[in-house]
Amino acid sequence: MNDVLTDVLIAGSGPTGLTLACDLAGRGVGVRVVEARRAPHRESRGKGLDPGSLETFEGLGVAERMTAVGRRETVLRKYFDGAHISDTTVAGGLLIGQWQVEEALRERLAELGVRVEYGAGLEALAQGGGGVRAGLSDGSAIRAHYLAACDGGRSTTRGLLGIPFEGYSRPEQAMVLGDVRAPGLSRDFWHQWFTSDGPGILLCPMPGTDTFQLQAAPEPDDRGEPVAPSVESFQRLFDRHARMPGIRLSDAGWLSLWRVNVRMADRMREGRVFLAGDAAHVHPIAGGLGMNTGIQDATALARTLAAALSGPAGDEDEALDGYEAERLPAAAAVLADTAQRHERVMAAVRTPGRGTEAGLG
Numbered sequence: 412m413n414d415v416l417t418d419v420l421i422a423g424s425g426p427t428g429l430t431l432a433c434d435l436a437g438r439g440v441g442v443r444v445v446e447a448r449r450a451p452h453r454e455s456r457g458k459g460l461d462p463g464s465l466e467t468f469e470g471l472g473v474a475e476r477m478t479a480v481g482r483r484e485t486v487l488r489k490y491f492d493g494a495h496i497s498d499t500t501v502a503g504g505l506l507i508g509q510w511q512v513e514e515a516l517r518e519r520l521a522e523l524g525v526r527v528e529y530g531a532g533l534e535a536l537a538q539g540g541g542g543v544r545a546g547l548s549d550g551s552a553i554r555a556h557y558l559a560a561c562d563g564g565r566s567t568t569r570g571l572l573g574i575p576f577e578g579y580s581r582p583e584q585a586m587v588l589g590d591v592r593a594p595g596l597s598r599d600f601w602h603q604w605f606t607s608d609g610p611g612i613l614l615c616p617m618p619g620t621d622t623f624q625l626q627a628a629p630e631p632d633d634r635g636e637p638v639a640p641s642v643e644s645f646q647r648l649f650d651r652h653a654r655m656p657g658i659r660l661s662d663a664g665w666l667s668l669w670r671v672n673v674r675m676a677d678r679m680r681e682g683r684v685f686l687a688g689d690a691a692h693v694h695p696i697a698g699g700l701g702m703n704t705g706i707q708d709a710t711a712l713a714r715t716l717a718a719a720l721s722g723p724a725g726d727e728d729e730a731l732d733g734y735e736a737e738r739l740p741a742a743a744a745v746l747a748d749t750a751q752r753h754e755r756v757m758a759a760v761r762t763p764g765r766g767t768e769a770g771l772g
């Protein structure tokens with residue numbers, strides 16, 4: 412058992428947990444990061460950093476590594492019923508795979524002397540005696556002054572604390588996703604094929620790789636049920652919407668499905684435990700705000716915890732309340748905003764020449 416007291420224990424090494432860890436470690440705060448996965452992933456997932464996140468990463472000394480990999484400008488090529496209609500250039504942020512953001516943050520964290528502890532999912536927690544004690548899936552335990560739950564939308568920590576995750580989930584599968592190779596398809600454009608029936612298929616070239624992130628409306632089976640994502644199903648969807656017989660999709664490295672979830676925790680603090688990122692709020696991906704909102708949570712939480720740890724004993728409570736006071740209304744605003752952006756995108760894709768840019772700004 413490794414029952415040594417650390418300043419801040421972070422559960423989860425996604426973009427939120429790693430940003431928080433880099434920020435705190437850079438301020439000289441003692442940090443440990445535990446992660447349920449056995450190893451890092453290589454999934455494109457959240458693929459857009461906004462200018463605010465880039466500024467944060469500048470301050471943490473990681474922006475250069477990311478801009479060296481990512482792409483500043485993206486051209487959205489819109490097709491309607493198979494015909495090329497228009498191109499729209501989008502600039503201001505950075506197109507980069509989520510795994511590459513995480514990799515750059517992990518490298519920085521290692522320079523600060525902290526390594527992610529894999530295969531160590533948080534399974535139990537108890538508060539008392541001026542700290543938190545977390546039980547981990549590898550059988551060990553860690554004691555810390557504070558615990559940051561950055562363990563994603565299905566947060567175990569949120570469940571253990573019994574914090575309600577209010578909102579709604581649409582039952583239908585809205586999208587299938589994956590990372591695929593598509594030799595012969597131009598990598599100069601984020602291809603977006605739409606049809607008179609609505610969403611079709613999108614292939615976005617991921618910088619620093621030879622893969623595209625594929626997003627599509629699911630293929631219905633004979634009973635109208637969505638077909639599980641696979642490279643074969645992706646190919647059938649591609650043939651139907653893109654009508655480019657020479658292009659064969661292959662090497663699906665990541666396959667996933669996505670449903671619309673619009674939910675947020677009713678509080679982000681329980682004693683010495685704090686929720687951040689998807690653990691505190693989930694919402695539609697239109698506009699690409701999920702990872703960016705988690706990064707902002709992490710920045711606010713780092714500031715709060717550093718102030719509480721360095722301030723006079725007995726005065727921490729006021730400083731600690733500041734995090735929820737700042738970030739809970741921000742999460743509520745993002746939920747309302749992204750739900751509207753999602754509706755805008757779903758309406759826009761039925762209009763020839765329009766595409767996912769309808770979800771921006």
Ligand SMILES: Cc1cc2nc3c(=O)[nH]c(=O)nc-3n(C[C@H](O)[C@H](O)[C@H](O)COP(=O)(O)OP(=O)(O)OC[C@H]3O[C@@H](n4cnc5c(N)ncnc54)[C@H](O)[C@@H]3O)c2cc1C
Nearest residue numbers: 423425426427447457459532533563688689699701702703
């Ligand atoms: C197709 C797609 C496109 C997207 N596009 C964008 C975009 O352009 N911009 C954007 O900002 N966002 C985007 N998002 C959303 C973004 O991916 C998420 O909001 C982001 O991953 C949230 O980061 P997080 O660190 O809070 O959670 P996660 O990334 O989910 O990380 C949580 C981590 O905690 C670990 N974990 C889970 N349980 C435990 C436990 N009990 N103990 C320890 N560790 C645990 C998990 O293994 C994981 O590593 C997109 C998502 C998808 C699917």
